[in-house]
Amino acid sequence: MTETLKITDLHVSVEGKPILRGVNLTINRGETHALMGPNGSGKSTLGNAVMGHPGYEITSGSIELNGENVLEWDATERARAGIFMAFQRPMAIPGVKMADFLRHATTNVRNPDRKEGEELIPMRQFRKELTEKMEHLRMDVEFARRYVNDGFSGGEMKRAEILQMAMLRPKFAILDETDSGLDVDAVKLASQSIAEIGGEQMGILIITHHDKLLDRNAPDFTHVMLGGKIVETGSVELAKELYTDGYDRIRAAYPEAAAAEEEMSETATV
């Protein structure tokens, strides 16, 4: 049976302000989806809501993983069920070494029933695997001893997120602008890695403004978000159109969503 992440008529508010206004999206494991749309259209909000950020209030709609309602689960349980998000701006955790953090995370995700205080995966096995993955991503071994995202450059943060994805091997991954802040070579390496890790194993939702990440991860579907809704879905050709021509055609075609976008940008506090 194909595994599925299904989002139905999802409405999400942040600090009482409606951001998502009825999102429908179904991702099957093995598919790659691109999510595009202007800044502030709600792309990251969708990612955070799926991952279970407590600050994102689901006012109606549902998110289901293989038919199970995930809204009752906290982020921990969602992660252990195989959902992953590569963050646009991952948090720094000073004093906590990447390796220690990843060893906990990897153990928990691979053994979802693990209780606190139970054994972690053996150090030797973990270290071997981590080193391999880091070499693959051309990361210095010293990286494992650094504190999580503390003082990382933009590129290092993004690579660290991909490293985590490689270790956790999720079923479904949301990559929130994993290409931003990377130079051309780094994007190439990142997109190659995503393709290798992803392959047929994951359902991937790539949130991006650029075409580079999609080069090696040709989306099966491209979705356009505007004013908190997915207004159009197409093929890889749609993605190409959007990064060359921008969103004017979309705004003209969906005046209601464009009005919502305007309203959202006026109330935005940023």
Add this chain to the structure above:
Amino acid sequence: MATDLTENASLGEINKYDFITPSHDVFKAEKGLNAQIVGQISEMKQEPAWMREFRLESFKIFESKPMPNWGGDIGIDFQDIYYYLKPANEQGRTWDDVPQEIKDTFDKLGIPEAEKKYLAGVKAQFESEVVYGSLQEDLGKKGVIFTDTDTAIKEHPDLLREYFGKIIPPSDNKFAALNSAVWSGGSFIYVPPGVKIEFPLQAYFRINAEQMGQFERTLIIVDEGAEVHYVEGCTAPMYTTESLHSAVVEIMVKKNGRCRYTTIQNWANNIYNLVTKRAMAYENALMEWIDGNLGSQLTMKYPAVYMMEPGARGEILSIAFSSKGQHQDAGAKVVHCAPNTKSRIISKSISKNGGRSSYRGLCKVEDGAVGSKSNVVCDALILDPESRSDTYPYIEVDEQDVQIEHEASVSRIGEEQLFYLMSRGLTEAEASSMIVSGFIEPLIKELPMEYAVEMNRLIELQMEGSVG
């Protein structure tokens, strides 16, 4: 769900310290405090007249001083405490000499095992008296003295008298006066010139009886070019009524000497821990205090370094962890009395479940202490809205040509940090615990391996069951 399991599982661990030893006291002074009891303690110990006079004089000072009106809420009834309790007749030189039930206590606390593995000497104090003492033979041959302070009066009277009560006189504060009147036990250490002790000397203080006061008195003299690392641990079982621990620690570090004093204080949460600790560092000497406060109901403790001669240095690292019903009023004092002296204070505090942590520090530079430098960093982490953190930095500078830096930060454990870690499969409790251990990591890495492990374990225990 998972939280319940952890809470139950962790109880057994916390109870590691919370057990009562049925002991047969050899002598117990009457409850309460008056000049007669002070005299009786001196008599029991068969002390010389000067010490008896010192005690009685100190008792007068204690009576004349008001309770401090700052710091924490000290709700002590001085008449409701036992001031002297002698648990054994003789001090053991091997663990087999120690009464079985007391030996069992220290076995449970892991002291004999630690002694075998990585200590150069051990003192174990149970109630008022040191019941066990050891020192590696080669150190004894080099002239190192590591004994309890009562024995030192008899065996090293001149050396002791030269320094005793000189660094912290009884008139310093009410609790220093109290200790001076009723003190018992504690360590006396002398390290001869040039002798460097590689492994730590450890003292372990255990309060077992209810409504007990423990007043150990420690004096450490590090002679020129000598080095020592002294470590103390403290625990007590949990009773319904409070007990009092009020120690005085005096340290003298002579020219080019180095002394590091590490405390991992894990008293039960109904102990008043009111301690005066002070060191004097002479030319190019280094004094380091590493002060971890996890237990007690109220701790008021501000380890001090007086830099008496040029080039002296003082470093104080302080960790305070306060949970429900606890107030850690901890900090540091550095006093620059000579040119080109340097001090550094790093304080990290964590408050959770309604606990309160305060940093209270003094940096004083006297006139003429040119070229002195002081750097103070205090960071506080607050885990929930019920908890509290305060900072009281006092700076008194009477010299122009100095460099003083003070940084303070308070942060609440971030929802974003928690979410990030949880999105990687960590539970909320694991995530907070990881953030906290990261927060104190800069201090933990200063500890010797064994103590770092112990400290991490204690912090984990404090964190368990804290969320949910």
